């Protein structure tokens with residue numbers, strides 16, 4: 512059962528996937544600039560139910576549906592995405608210096624399987640640029656929670672990686688509400704994927720250490736690849752239980768499932784694995800730790816299944832790109848009736 516696309520979405524669907532997204536984001540920017548634009552965005556898209564509010568890792572979310580990293584990587588559309596009604600925006604991956612990413616075409620649409628293969632390698636305008644955007648978040652964004660996903664520079668040397676994550680973390684600390692540390696691999700360079708306990712701790716400990724000295728507490732989550740084995744997921748769960756890590760985001764795109772092109776597979780073909788990983792972690796942790804579900808939520812029903820599997824929040828990307836913003840309202844309606852304790 513496919514979701515009916517709007518006329519606008521059908522037009523976007525005829526264009527190359529990256530261009531289609533850029534057009535959507537540019538139009539959102541234009542709409543945001545006209546006087547009644549944000550009101551209009553809210554009228555068209557924002558969920559209107561009251562029982563969607565959530566309290567997760569000490570933060571109040573007006574609803575649990577957000578956009579995942581890679582959707583608004585530089586935080587250019589925070590006000591518009593707030594008006595649209597998302598519960599949170601995960602900006603990033605933010606990297607310390609600007610990087611162009613892989614040459615195009617780098618985002619392949621796999622029409623027959625309703626999926627994308629992303630080989631963009633975290634194109635980013637860099638920390639300074641993103642900082643300016645989050646510093647300027649206007650009063651309108653006050654009801655939008657902002658997460659900052661930190662990723663690895665393609666050109667980074669393994670020995671610098673930890674320092675570079677820390678640098679972004681420190682600089683963004685006072686401007687965002689929570690952090691997601693991307694431990695999945697940068698599609699443009701596979702040299703560094705922390706998998707062992709030692710590697711994970713080496714990445715996370717400096718962040719915990721910095722946070723200990725701050726007045727405000729910012730939750731830190733770890734985002735994992737769907738390609739991890741159960742033993743590797745167990746290691747992540749141990750780290751979650753034994754350290755001040757606040758939660759897990761599962762999952763990023765799959766390198767192993769991307770057979771047609773180099774890159775990370777996202778979208779419908781990832782749904783089953785993404786939900787499976789979330790369920791596995793939720794069961795292992797007896798539903799005691801927050802999980803952000805990500806991966807393959809193309810329709811409202813997928814969002815409900817992800818939440819029923821144990822996700823406290825969900826982060827959308829390919830579903831919005833390919834099926835349009837109407838997924839937000841539909842998903843909100845679908846989950847409004849899920850029972851919560």
Ligand SMILES: Cc1cc2nc3c(=O)[nH]c(=O)nc-3n(C[C@H](O)[C@H](O)[C@H](O)COP(=O)(O)O)c2cc1C
Pocket residue numbers: 579580581582584603604618627629631633660662693734762763764777778779781805806807808826827828829830
């Ligand atoms: C074009 C594109 C760019 C992405 N960029 C990032 C990124 O910079 N950092 C990150 O952690 N995940 C990134 N992702 C992964 C998404 O955040 C998400 O975890 C993944 O796409 C699975 O969700 P989906 O199937 O709903 O797209 C990107 C995905 C796509 C399609």
